[in-house]
Structures are given as C-alpha cells and as structure tokens.
Amino acid sequence: MKFLKVLYLLVGLAIIFAIVGCGAAPAAAPAEEKPAAEAPANAKKEYKDLTVCYPQLGAESDWRTANSASLKETAKELGVNLVFSDAQQKQENQISAMRACIQQGVDVIALPPVVEDGWDAVLTEAKDANIPVIIVDRSVSADPSLYAAHIGSDMVLEGKKAGEEMNKLLPEGGKIVELSGTTGSGAAVGRAKGFRETLAKNIEILDSQTGNFTTAEGKPVMEAFLKKYAGEIDGAFIHNDNMAIGAVEAMKAAGLKPGDIKIVSVDGTRGGFQLMIDGWVQADVECNPLLGPQVMEMALALANGEPVERETLTKETVYFPDQAAELLPSRQY
Ligand code: GYE
Numbered sequence: 001m002k003f004l005k006v007l008y009l010l011v012g013l014a015i016i017f018a019i020v021g022c023g024a025a026p027a028a029a030p031a032e033e034k035p036a037a038e039a040p041a042n043a044k045k046e047y048k049d050l051t052v053c054y055p056q057l058g059a060e061s062d063w064r065t066a067n068s069a070s071l072k073e074t075a076k077e078l079g080v081n082l083v084f085s086d087a088q089q090k091q092e093n094q095i096s097a098m099r100a101c102i103q104q105g106v107d108v109i110a111l112p113p114v115v116e117d118g119w120d121a122v123l124t125e126a127k128d129a130n131i132p133v134i135i136v137d138r139s140v141s142a143d144p145s146l147y148a149a150h151i152g153s154d155m156v157l158e159g160k161k162a163g164e165e166m167n168k169l170l171p172e173g174g175k176i177v178e179l180s181g182t183t184g185s186g187a188a189v190g191r192a193k194g195f196r197e198t199l200a201k202n203i204e205i206l207d208s209q210t211g212n213f214t215t216a217e218g219k220p221v222m223e224a225f226l227k228k229y230a231g232e233i234d235g236a237f238i239h240n241d242n243m244a245i246g247a248v249e250a251m252k253a254a255g256l257k258p259g260d261i262k263i264v265s266v267d268g269t270r271g272g273f274q275l276m277i278d279g280w281v282q283a284d285v286e287c288n289p290l291l292g293p294q295v296m297e298m299a300l301a302l303a304n305g306e307p308v309e310r311e312t313l314t315k316e317t318v319y320f321p322d323q324a325a326e327l328l329p330s331r332q333y
Contacts, residue, residue: 159194
C-alpha cells in the first residue's frame with residue numbers, strides 16, 4: 001500500500017510539472033522579443049505615428065464641407081494627427097498654413113490648392129524640408145517634380161460631360177450663360193475647357209462670369225445675366241451646385257419657372273439633388289469630395305518612403321432628375 005501511495009504521489013507530481021512546464025514555455029517567449037524601445041529606427045510608421053497637414057482652401061460650398069469632414073473623420077478613425085486649417089479662399093493663407101506645417105515638421109502635407117498658379121516657392125520649401133506633398137482635389141501648374149502625387153477629379157472630363165448634357169438638352173441649339181467657379185482654380189479652368197471642347201457648334205455662350213463657387217456670389221451673377229440677356233437665355237452651365245442654388249433664387253425672383261432655362265450643374269450634393277427634384281436642374285455632374293481615405297493611405301505610404309501613384313482620379317458619374325428622389329436620402333453630402 002505504502003509503495004502504491006508513493007507511486008501515485010510521484011505520478012501526480014510528474015503531471016503537475018508537465019502542466020506547469022508547458023505553461024511556462026510560451027510565457028518565456030516574449031522575453032526573447034525586442035522591447036518596443038529597441039525597435040529599429042527605420043521601423044514602418046503606422047497611422048498613429050503620422051502627422052498630416054491639410055491647409056483646406058475654404059468653406060465655400062457643401063462640396064468643401066463634405067471634403068473637410070471626410071478628412072477629419074478619416075484621421076480620427078485611423079488615429080492620424082491632422083493639422084487642419086481654413087484659408088477662407090485666400091492663397092496667401094494657404095501658403096502661411098503650409099509654412100507653419102513645414103516649421104512644425106509634419107510627415108506629409110496634403111494641399112487642396114485654391115488656384116493653380118503661384119505654388120512653386122512653398123512647394124520647394126516643403127521639398128527642401130523632405131516633406132512630401134500630395135495635391136488634393138484641384139490641380140497646380142507647378143513642376144510635377146515639386147510634389148509627390150495628385151488625388152482628385154478630372155475637371156476637364158467633368159466639363160466634357162456637362163457639355164454633352166447641354167447638347168442633349170438643346171438639340172436645336174441655343175444661347176447659354178456660364179457661371180464659373182473661382183477664377184484661376186483648377187476646377188473652373190478644367191470644367192470650362194472640357195465644356196467648350198464638347199459643346200455643339202449651334203450653342204452660343206453669351207457670357208461667362210465667376211460666382212466663386214458660392215451661393216451668395218452665384219445669385220447676383222445670374223441676376224445680372226437675366227437683366228442683360230432678358231428672354232434670350234436657353235441654358236446655363238453652372239460650375240457647382242451652390243452657385244446653382246443662388247442662380248435659381250435669382251430665376252425665381254425674376255418670375256421664371258423650372259425648365260425655362262436648362263441647367264447643367266456640377267457636384268451632386270444634396271442641394272443639387274433637391275434642385276433636380278424641383279425641376280430646376282436637368283443634369284448634375286458628380287464630383288466626389290470624400291477623399292479622406294485615399295489621402296491618408298497615400299500619406300502613410302509616403303511617410304514610409306513607399307512608391308505611390310502620381311495621378312489618382314476619382315470615378316464619377318452624372319445624375320439626372322428621374323433618379324434624384326430615390327437617391328437623395330442616401331447621399332452623403
Ligand atoms: O466643385 C466646388 C468647390 O474643387 C472640386 O470646389 C472642387 C470644387 C467643387 O467649391 O463645389
């Protein structure tokens with residue numbers, strides 16, 4: 001009996017050692033891993049290590065509001081530190097904001113340029129400081145060697161689509177006006193160019209004035225057109241939905257009815273969809289502002305010295321009144 005007891009005890013102890021031993025093995029493993037502090041200096045950056053500067057050009061439109069929100073929300077979700085500012089549509093404010101970011105030593109600058117020209121000096125400063133710049137949304141005329149990439153819409157293509165729609169709306173030809181975006185901006189320059197490239201020969205552009213992409217400035221421009229060309233205007237190409245909202249206010253005040261002047265607008269915002277539902281706008285060329293995820297993904301790649309696409313164009317469509325009511329509730333901007 002005594003012998004059996006000793007045997008049981010020995011077997012029991014052996015089992016206990018085996019269990020403890022097994023448990024101890026993996027516990028020992030982390031000791032072999034390098035503690036975080038000893039991570040190599042060239043370790044890959046993660047989103048949480050990233051500081052991205054976004055010197056936003058302004059808050060002139062619903063497109064812009066959605067664009068700012070997309071950048072901010074994406075940064076928050078990913079844990080990116082976003083240095084955001086609002087230049088109130090002034091290039092000098094954007095340049096000062098960029099200089100402050102260069103001074104601060106951010107990892108990447110993503111720049112939505114208010115106009116195309118005048119960026120060479122500050123882009124050179126960023127390059128000299130080894131801070132990669134992604135041009136976002138509108139384009140710049142600077143030498144491409146001064147920035148890493150461009151992410152945004154093909155503004156010329158948007159203008160072409162708008163021209164095609166105007167041709168369909170005025171098959172017999174006619175006279176139209178153009179409410180253009182901010183003078184010298186890539187969006188306005190590209191849309192005007194593409195539009196003229198596709199517009200039918202029997203459609204005459206009576207006049208073109210800027211409404212600076214805002215509702216407030218779009219309204220008086222249309223008011224002036226309606227006075228100057230009373231009864232003559234068959235159509236209007238309006239470079240964004242916010243100016244279309246202003247233009248429609250002017251048309252209502254002048255006693256016009258939906259459809260009296262055929263309107264092709266750009267952006268595809270909720271405001272534009274409402275104008276289609278109400279019969280004022282006949283086609284709305286989409287321009288997608290939700291660029292946050294693409295910008296952050298590229299910023300991380302650049303911060304890690306990885307190669308990126310030089311030109312990333314947003315895929316876009318054209319919206320029409322017949323789908324507007326159905327799609328409006330799901331519009332994100
Ligand atoms: O169409 C307009 C905004 O640059 C694409 O800017 C952007 C344009 C957009 O103010 O609504």
